[in-house]
Amino acid sequence: MERINTASVTYNDVFQNPLNSRYCSNEMKYIFSPRNRFSTWRQLWVYLAESERSLGLDISDEAIAQLKQNTRIEDDEFEIAAIEEKRRRHDVMAHVHTYGLKAPAAAGIIHWGATSCYVTDNADLIFLRDALNLVLPKLAGVIQRLSKFAMAYRDLPCLGYTHGQPAQLVTVGKRASLWITDLLDDLHNLEYVRDRLLNKFRGVKGTTGTQASFLAIFKGDQEKVKKLDKLVTEAAGFEAAEISTSQTYSRKVDTDVIHALSSFGSTCERIGGDIRHLAMFKELEEPFEADQIGSSAMAYKRNPMRSERLCSLGRKLRNFSADAEQTFASQWLERSLDDSAIRRITLPESFLCADACLILLNNVSSGMVVNKAVIQQRIDQELPFMATENVIMAMVERGYSRQETHEEIRVLSHQAGAVVKQEGKPNDLLDRIRDRDFFKPIIPELQTLIDPSTFTGRSAQIVDELVEMKVSPALQKYADVLESVKDAELKV
Structure with a gap:
């Protein structure tokens, strides 16, 4: 391996997380960025100071003004904080120090009564x-x-497929309705954990969740301590704080959120797998750009790379669930720090992964190509076998024995099957039925008995009902946003 000069390392000399460099939106990356993290810490310190001042603590107007003027951490401050953290081995205190340099009038009251988890967990x-x-x-x-x-x-x-084999006909829209149904469940799951989250803010709870430090600051006034918790919670945009926490908010909250994301990941892999199978059959294709190359060797190929990537990222996303569960289960008493390193990875990456999957789903669903001729060809190959029940019923209606008719059909079906499987020829079962005198009574209506539209049941109506009864109500709250949603473009 080439030895590098570690003093002159550039962006291209170090590992880059592909979620960051290839797959995700800038909006999602910013949420979990260092600037947003530390700027949010500062905003939380503003909420705390303003709330404490409103409840009678001696905090000056100048201190509040300086804090509010410097909530955004600037580029040069990252290095200051890094030097201080290396010295103190404590990230929160390093940022208290750095913020205090920008707001000297507030340096003595930043983080007053709080523990580190006030900013880390609430953020x-x-x-x-x-x-x-x-x-x-x-x-x-x-x-x-x-x-x-x-x-x-x-x-x-x-064609419908059960056990990977051709089964009763469905419609292209009915199959897509299966994907929609699962995604609606994901939408409801994610809405649920989001709405529940709004009532689970950590707030101001102190080092072991007893609020003892704040009770001391307010001279034993419990109502002021409760009011402080409420003021900070509302300032942060949450509806309520959790009543009882340890030093941290319960890592079960993370578990529930990531469960919902992981479940969505399962849906992504499921949908991607279906599209890949249909692409293999040449019935359905994902978008393929004019200059896109399917294979470096086989120029004719149109690989379903978007759906394959969707399966890959969906698989990764659904596996974050185990990390969250194990982290929650391994917490000791009022706090242990073995959750910190893994949460720095799991929380951002689970959302980055979900964001990448949504970009892919948007892109694929915006330009799927349905190959009607291939679909019809595959129906023609299999439908004669599926129509045998209709033929039997029609013969019975004309007074013929069901058992005798079944035997006639069975023999002809096996003969036609052998032609298809062993000789590679088209399915000739209908011709065999036409040539068999036994079936003369139903020959005039034979074409009607094999009309594909008569084999799809209520497929079309099921799609209508799903869109009307479930999709439309679920999307109503997003109506304004959906008007401006654009087709997603892939970076690579």
């Missing part, structure tokens, strides 16, 4: 909320696009 809850608020409209946009696709192909017959 994480803010990031979870904001990230969910970014994910939800994107998911609604995907559901809207797939619903339009389902409606456009609500009555186009295609």
